[in-house]
Amino acid sequence: MEQVIWVEILSRQLGVIARHRCTGPEIRIGRGYDNDIVLDDTSIAPAHLRIARNADGVLMAEDLGSANGLYAGHAKERVRRVAIDADQPLRIGNTLLRVREPGYQVTAEKAERAPHVAISTVAAIGVATLLLQILILWLNETTEPRFASYLPTLLGVPAVALAWTASWALLCRVFSSHARFIRNLFIAFSVFLAYTLFTSAVALVAFGFSWHPIATYQYAIAWCFFAVVCVLHMREISASHLPLKAGIAAALAALAIGSQTILRSEVNGTQRSYALVLLPPALHVIPAKSQDVFFSNIEKLKQSLDRDRTESPDGD
Numbered sequence: 001m002e003q004v005i006w007v008e009i010l011s012r013q014l015g016v017i018a019r020h021r022c023t024g025p026e027i028r029i030g031r032g033y034d035n036d037i038v039l040d041d042t043s044i045a046p047a048h049l050r051i052a053r054n055a056d057g058v059l060m061a062e063d064l065g066s067a068n069g070l071y072a073g074h075a076k077e078r079v080r081r082v083a084i085d086a087d088q089p090l091r092i093g094n095t096l097l098r099v100r101e102p103g104y105q106v107t108a109e110k111a112e113r114a115p116h117v118a119i120s121t122v123a124a125i126g127v128a129t130l131l132l133q134i135l136i137l138w139l140n141e142t143t144e145p146r147f148a149s150y151l152p153t154l155l156g157v158p159a160v161a162l163a164w165t166a167s168w169a170l171l172c173r174v175f176s177s178h179a180r181f182i183r184n185l186f187i188a189f190s191v192f193l194a195y196t197l198f199t200s201a202v203a204l205v206a207f208g209f210s211w212h213p214i215a216t217y218q219y220a221i222a223w224c225f226f227a228v229v230c231v232l233h234m235r236e237i238s239a240s241h242l243p244l245k246a247g248i249a250a251a252l253a254a255l256a257i258g259s260q261t262i263l264r265s266e267v268n269g270t271q272r273s274y275a276l277v278l279l280p281p282a283l284h285v286i287p288a289k290s291q292d293v294f295f296s297n298i299e300k301l302k303q304s305l306d307r308d309r310t311e312s313p314d315g316d
Contacts, residue, residue, distance in 0.1 A: 005051065005059070007037055010089055010096035013240065026052035029092070030064075043068050043093030051084070051099060059084035059099065068093050117186040125189040130157055132196050136203075161188050168233040175237050183236055191229040195222065209286055220257045227253035 005027060009018040020037050029037045032046035039048075045066035054060050062081045063070040069078030071091040082090070086104050090097045133153050138145065165188050169179040202218050205211060227249040234245045 004102050006100045006102070007051070008098040008100070009039070010098055012096070013238070014089065014096070026050055028064075029097070039093075039095055041093045041095045044095060048092050049090075049097075059101070061090055061099070063092075066092070117182055119182060122182060122186045122189060125186065125193055126158070126161070129189055129193040129196060130154070132193070132200070133157055136196075136200060157192075161185065161192065164188050168236070171233075172237050180236050184233060187229060187232045187236070191225060191232070195225045198225075217261075219260055223253040223256045223260075 003023060003025075005022045007020045007022055007027065007029070008016050009020075011017050022036055024036070027037065028035045028047065028050055029039065029044075030046050030048040031039060031041065031044045035047065045064070045068070047064050048066045049070060050062045050064055052060060052062070060081055060083055061070060061072075063079070069092075070080070070082065071078055072082045072085075073088045073090075084090075084099045086098070086100045088098075090099070130153070134150055137150055137153060141149075162185075165181060165185040168184045168188075169181040172184065173179040198221065199218060202221075231242075231246050231249050234249075235242060
């Protein structure tokens with residue numbers, strides 16, 4: 001009976017690049033054209049590896065005296081001979097191999113992914129994001145509205161979203177063979193819409209209740225949203241090692257938040273924070289202070305300034 005062995009050429013992420021069906025009592029692998037499997041890797045010898053069964057019928061991989069040797073799994077020490085493990089790759093030169101027999105039990109099939117996002121859904125989210133941005137601009141208007149003031153938003157938001165999506169779609173095409181442009185555009189618009197809604201709510205609360213610090217430090221949340229959108233895009237490329245990817249994104253976001261916090265503290269010093277967005281007075285929830293209180297505070301400030309101007313600093 002003909003014995004069949006499958007030899008797979010793997011990527012660094014252990015994805016299958018090529019799969020070879022081999023028969024016969026032994027399989028020879030190398031760079032020479034007299035091998036059963038020819039590999040185009042200059043670090044592999046012309047006759048590098050031999051795969052055959054020993055007296056007990058166990059598949060063995062044997063180094064044929066190459067300069068760069070044979071390695072099992074992630075081991076750092078080269079081996080002369082090693083028993084084949086169907087779940088453990090072999091490394092020769094800069095190439096990863098995996099050897100399996102026809103009886104190897106593969107995992108059950110995965111459930112199909114959710115249907116592709118409809119273009120109409122993506123367009124609706126994009127239009128909603130754009131309209132919300134225009135509404136925010138209109139609320140912040142202090143002069144007569146002009147079309148020119150809205151033009152950068154009308155052109156800039158779609159242009160940035162398309163450029164951002166095209167970059168991730170290119171990475172998807174390179175690393176997973178599928179661009180998934182619509183799904184990446186859906187992620188970009190959805191996260192941007194969520195971030196816009198969040199910043200709008202923060203601005204309303206900060207203005208309505210005069211809670212200025214939450215508006216001052218909203219950049220920290222912006223970095224968190226940035227990390228989330230990057231993780232979602234990376235999931236489209238590959239769902240493997242997702243916790244590791246999320247951890248790296250979170251660490252980079254924390255580093256960015258810390259750096260920006262230090263920079264802002266050095267630039268602003270001990271200055272008080274003020275509302276970053278001015279909205280219509282009707283949106284101010286807490287009552288305004290009376291004129292008497294206002295002028296009383298002005299008088300106290302004047303007295304403090306006069307005292308600082310006339311008194312000598314300590315130690316002078």
